[in-house]
Amino acid sequence: MVTMSSMGHRRATINDVARAANVSRQTVSNAVNRPDRVAPQTLQRVQLEIDRLAYRPSSAAKSLREQRAGAIGLELDARGGAAANAEIAYPFLSQLSLAARSHRCHVVTFGTDSPAPVTSGYESMVRAHLVDAFVLYGTHHGDPRPQWLTEQGIPFVTFGRVWDDPGFTAWGDVDGRIGTASAVRHVVDQGYRRVAFLGWPEGSAVGDDRYQGWREAASELGVLDDALVARTEQDLPRAQAAAADLLGSLQPGDAVVCVSDMVALGAWQAVVAAGLEPGRDIGLVGFDGTSTAGMFDLTTVVQPLAEIVEHLLTQIDVLLTDGEAPAEGALLAPTLRHAGSTRRR
Amino acid sequence: MVTMSSMGHRRATINDVARAANVSRQTVSNAVNRPDRVAPQTLQRVQLEIDRLAYRPSSAAKSLREQRAGAIGLELDARGGAAANAEIAYPFLSQLSLAARSHRCHVVTFGTDSPAPVTSGYESMVRAHLVDAFVLYGTHHGDPRPQWLTEQGIPFVTFGRVWDDPGFTAWGDVDGRIGTASAVRHVVDQGYRRVAFLGWPEGSAVGDDRYQGWREAASELGVLDDALVARTEQDLPRAQAAAADLLGSLQPGDAVVCVSDMVALGAWQAVVAAGLEPGRDIGLVGFDGTSTAGMFDLTTVVQPLAEIVEHLLTQIDVLLTDGEAPAEGALLAPTLRHAGSTRRR
Known part of the structure; x- marks a missing residue:
């Protein structure tokens, strides 16, 4: 239990109140901003702790809240080639737009069509007071946006970890390790013998994470063979070529866990080109839950978009109420969608 | 030339001024709302005609403009299965978001996850005064949204024709006939002999339009064979099965023009499953310019999204300035993107 003395002279934060009242940060935020949304008994308990701990939402945050645009900004990549992201970006955006309503805000999109300077779109959105905060999508090593937004004091949350800044916590992400680990367990359950991994080149944070899940689960189940990594x-076309090479080391009855649906699609093509049948001969699992995976009847790891979106919107509420980041980011577990490509028949 | 007498007692409209000054509606709109954007000589000419014709933007539109949110609403389908639209919806939305900036507005998205009532999302956006107008996407036979928005007096434009209301003109659309006709001409140029069409069931407005383009061009080039339609x-899987049937009537050196990239992908799979090679043996053309077509090196009809978006944003400017719809919708010509699936080698 948090007491005034254990806190010393530090100002009470939303985390302190949440812990003391044994509720979530969101509930404290609601108790302050939308008491009608909180059950009476809970509201009473939270208000008691607010008084006892002398908790005050930071005045900067409060003044910001009073001038709120009630909107969240999301950058869309409008370069031609970026359409390859559409199958992940579109479901994320539509979920975000849907869930925003129950958080009493809306989503404002803005497009960028040049790779640099990537922050100009953000700057003009902020200058026009169109949004209170941003959701960043597609964070990656060397991404300049998190640091820039932090320096400008602009609230933001990210879908995906900020790989260059482990201290940043306002993120929600799919747990890639759990995803590929569940894929390995599923294909072993289905009776496939050896389990290969077809990944991206080492050094991509997302890809390395997914590789680790394959490695750990394969090791746990006694089927780890480092020779079966491509x-x-x-x-x-490159995925198909890499899969064709990998098939040289495999036999009917083996399976390939792939780092993405697109890579799995390449493997699918390689399997068919070798005169084999996905599922019956070679088990195949993709990652991302795209509609392309659906089209090809491909088992895939489905990103928990609704949960990620809910987490991000809640963090934005808290950031804007209190100015304080969560204690840690949220790794949300994906689910495996079983389809024909892992059915041995 | 429009004269006061030829207009009788009718109030002058933005069209009258545009015609009299020999400029576009957008230029008249700019002359009224953003004179800094108009070249001085043009501005003088337009202002002369505005005075001469006693043109006044409708007061309802003017009052609306003064309270403008400066935003356009776009509905996103957040139902799981709808992700199949992502490859077209995402590039459209990112282009719209990018171009909105130069029209001094922004895009607010909202999600729907139930098929009915489809208008509730629009209603809540309007009630909250979040947007001035909507862009409708995915219009189709029986779409209740255009009539509802018209009845409510809410300005909107559509990407795609309003098939049930030929009198509605505030639309921009891809010219499907030109698209499939150019596909037929291209495959004949490439030396393919017979040109089949793999379409959707009759009765879909978009599909019928694309079928007509195939039919007209094939007839013009003397290669029309109605037996080659599936x-x-x-x-x-259904597209693949239909293409497999169609292949029974074809020989190496023939080509198939498809109604969409997804259907073309089914044909691609059928060609490969028959031991043939797309391009070398059977020419294949898709429609929509999706990233999937790019992945499969598939020749495809690319939608002119930038032009469509520019047209729609201009129409919104005019609707909000003047309350008046354009004389007719805009059918914009797509372009063919040549790839390996129509290379005979």
Whole structure:
């Protein structure tokens, strides 16, 4: 239990109140901003702790809240080639737009069509007071946006970890390790013997995470064979070529866990080109839950978009109420969608 | 030339001024709302005609403009299965978001996850005064949204024709006939002999339009054979099955023009499953310019999204300035993107 003395002279934060009242940060935020949304008994308990701890939402945050645009900004990549992201970006955006309503805000999109300077779109959105905060999508090593937004004091949350800044916590992400680990367990359950991994080149944070899940689960189940790892760019012909090579080390009854649906699609093509049948001969699992996976009847790891979106919107509420980041980011577990490509028949 | 007498007692409209000054509606709109954007000589000419014709933007539109949110609403389908639209919806939205900036507005998205009532999302956006107008996407036979918005007096434009209301003109659309006709001409140029069409079931407005383009061009080039038409739903396994049937009537050196990239992908799979090679043996053309077509090196009809978006944003400017719809909708010509699937080698 948090007491005034254990806190010393530090100002009480939303985290302190949440812990003391044994509720979530969101509930404290609601108790302050939308008491009608909180059950009477809970509201009473939270208000008691607010008084006892002398908790005050930071005045900067409060003044910001009073001038709120009630909107969240999301950058969309409008370069032609970026359409390859559409299958992930579109479901994320539509979920975000849907869930925003129950958080009493809306989503404002803005497009960028040049790779640099990537922050100009953000700057003009902020200058026009169109949004209170941003959701960043597609964070990656060397991404300049998190640091820039932090320096400007602009609230933001990210879908995906900020790989260059482990201290940043306002993120929600799919747990890639759990995803590929569940894929390995599923194919072993289905009776496939050996389990290969077709990944991206080492050094991509997301790809390395997914590789680790394969490695750990394969090791746990006693099927780890480091010779059964191949690497490819996120590109269909290259994935097909890499999978064709990998098939040279495999036999009917083996399976391939792939780092993405696109890579799995390349493997699918390689399997068919070798005169084999996905599922019956070679088990195949993709990652991302795209509609392309659905089209090809491909088992895939489905990103928990609704949960990620809910987490991000809640963090934005808290950031704007209190100015304080959560204690840690949220890794949300994906689910495996079973389909024909892992059915041995 | 429009004269006061030829207009009788009718109030002058933005069209009258545009015609009299020999400029576009957008230029008249700019002359009224953003004179700094108009070249001085043009501005003088337009202002002369505005005075001469006693043109006044409608007061309802003017009052609306003064309270403008400066935003356009766009509905996103957040139902799981709808992700199949992502490859077209995402590039459209990112282009719209990018171009909105130069029209001094922004895009607010909202999500729907139930098929009915489809208008509730629009209603809540309007009630909250979040947007001035909507862009409708995915209009289709029986779409209740255009009539509802018209009845409510809410300005909107559509990407796609309003098939049930030929009198509605505030639309921009891809010219499907030109698209499939150019596909037929291209495959004949490339030396393919017979040109089949793999379409959707009759009765879909977009599909019928694309079929007409195939038919007209094939007839013009003397290669029309009505026996070479097959139909399938927008679904990969069914498209593959329909293409496999169609291949029974074809020989190496023939080509198939498809109603969509997904249908073309089914044909691609059928060609490969028959031991043939797309391009070398059977020419294949898709429609929509999706990233999937790019992945499969598939020649495809690319939608002119930048032009459509510019047209729609201009129409919104005019609707909000003047309350008046354009004389007719805009059919914009797509372009063919040549790739390996129509290379005979």
